[in-house]
Amino acid sequence: MARRALIMIEGHRRNGLLFVQAAKRLGLHPITLSADPTQYDYLAADGIETIHVDTGNVDALIRECTRLRATYDIAGITGFADFDESVNATVGKLCRHFNLPGPNPGSIEHCCDKFAQRQILADAGVPIPAFRLAANATGVQDAAAEIGLPLVLKPTTGNGSSGVRLCRNVDELAEHATDLLRGKHTGSSSPRILIEEFAQGPHYSAEVMGKDVIAVGAADFGPPPHFVCREYTYPAPLTHEENQRIVDISLSCLRALDLGWGAANIDFRWTKRGPVVIEINPRLAGSPIPQLVQLAYGVDLITEHIKLVIAGEWNLRRRHSHNAAARILVSDRDGTLDWIGGDSQAADVPGVAEVKLYVQPKTPIIRKGDYRDKIGHVIAASPSRARTEAVLQRAVDLIRWSITPFPTIGEQEHPAAPHPAAAPTQVTPSDR
Template sequence: MSWFVLVESNTTGSGRVFCERARELGLRPVVLARDPARYPYVAADGVEARQVDTGDPAVVLSACRRLGGQIAGVTSSSEYHIATAAEVARRLGLPHPDPGAIRACRDKAVQRAVLREAGVPSAAFAPARTPGTAVAAAQRIGYPVVVKPVAGSGSVATRLCRDAAEVEAATHHVLNTDGLPPQSAVMVEEYLRGAEYSVETFDDQVVGVTRKHLGAEPYFVEVGHDFPAPLDPAARAAAGELAHAALKALELCWGPAHVEIRYGAAGVRIIEVNPRLAGGMIPRMVEEATGIDLIRHTVAKAAGRDEPLRATRERAASIRFLVADREGMLTGIDGTKAAARVPGVVEVGFTRAPGQYLVLRRSFQDRLCYVIAAADTGPAAARAATTGLHALKAHITT
């Protein structure tokens, strides 16, 4: 049986499913990680793991060669390690996206510059290495602005800033927080007012558009999604065309991508391009709505077993997240059985376990539990997911 190598994982959601899909394809998954115990599903599901310094592609390559036997594919479900996985797959002669294109895309300053050169509309931006230069950039762009890591994901350390003091504080946080890989700079960006969406793609095919629901400003915590987004055909086509133009400019038309956009007074513009599957359980929603299993397609492509994307149903799906509102010990979450009984709800799951101490990160890391619903129409799916969410109650001891 051939190996299917995963370089690190994500702690919730799709990481576990990558291994499940590999097994369904007759492959033998193995997770290479600095600390395999960080991923509880590895032990729970009997997934093989090796302790490896995944920050060094040469070390990862050596670990792959030591596995013995044939390797079918190398990839990652973690955005932070996709470029390393692609480089290792390239050296092993396995299917892979362009490692250089992945690295360029993950540096938001480089990504923005490439999009600007190609004439793809996005936000005004400037990288900044110090709080002072960040303030100067914000003054040129015009308040409010968004300050974010130059290489990050999941809205970690991303903040809307309305004045110089807030820009200074946000920049200092990004450059000094321990919740991110070391950052050489921040991105200061124009704040695009308007509804937020994401375009889910695979190779050069648009799978669909997702509507995003965000929590309270000044943060950008995603608290829910609807798929497909309630857009008219013209708006949906415009979103797909913009996403395709961005991916073509970035040379990323291989495998999955998650392209975030906003509609505003100036039309639709790119927020950022992510060279990976969407997070936030969006692939699960896509599967409920269309029958397309994007995780399976990603695993199959990395293993050289490309499968055509074919929708087998035309429905709608929504997800809503229970998000922590304070720090403290999570002692339990009530109402999961009641949420599961709501007509239309297809899944209720946990992203944090009772007994964990919660530190508010103002990002996806604050999510505790989720409810996914599916129905024949978007409004019905959204109502079911919201009703399920209202049945949940977190107990946090401060």
């Protein structure tokens, strides 16, 4: 009998190994198809079967999967990529070709185009910020005049807050519009720009599987103008009625965008007019959110997603109710990382579930104002929110690092003082 294989298109630096481990627990042989396998260090470290192929070419992927079928029983196809959400649409096309369970590629493509997503949600009456589309500086200025400052400017494609900026005045608006139009954040010149009303208020995130909202969490961000998350908490500190409002709007989003297969992640801001949808991602949220959901509720989103991919029966029943939180470690300056330590001591703090560092000493730290600024995380869980926060703070205080700023012309390098992990601004229910 042929060995059952799970085909994974591309990889993910944070979630990828978790998918590989879950696949193996389910008795599957994971095979990764990637245009550049070297960018995912876990593939080589764990000896994962990997095939180099142009993952932007659907025909090439079909040929490779057809070849693999001569050796393996392909149980399912899934995928993710650090920088390209369109991989999910490609997965949908492959699943349809091979008659395997998978997402609707058309729905995924609508989600990946942030402007198209906004239009569909607006037509369905889903609460969203005011928005406009622009392809040049004049269009950006006209949109700003209509909506009013402050504004959020972002490319219409991409993820991880890449190229997303809060523009509080005309100078910031002009500067960031110029950067986007030159392709600084997208890699291509003259991209389309989405101009949005700045929805002010606490941030919440709904984790969806199929047509069920599994969890609603809260997130805190670092200082503007960037949107780099510093802390996640599950469950969010919401009343039952507030939680239900987010659930109801989440289900409206699924209906409007014809989603409802597999995972989705929906971001909200709770404004003066209630929750408004910031973005819908037709995929699992990145690490550490799957770990937090499992710690808080006992639901393993990654394993259950793979079960769906291979036409198995998933189990989304909550097994317990705890509080789980993650603090994200972010540098406050650019430079060369001299050393980073204290992770072992932090991991030994009772209640800490995971400590993970993403960087090694001598790594250049160049902040981008997006997910790439993160250098590690600490996760804690307990029966109460107050206890979880105390455990998390105790562990984070043990982690320290030193960064030598990059030398400027005529200056010598001077090592910076060790930096403790910075704490984010906390959000409480009264802040809403």
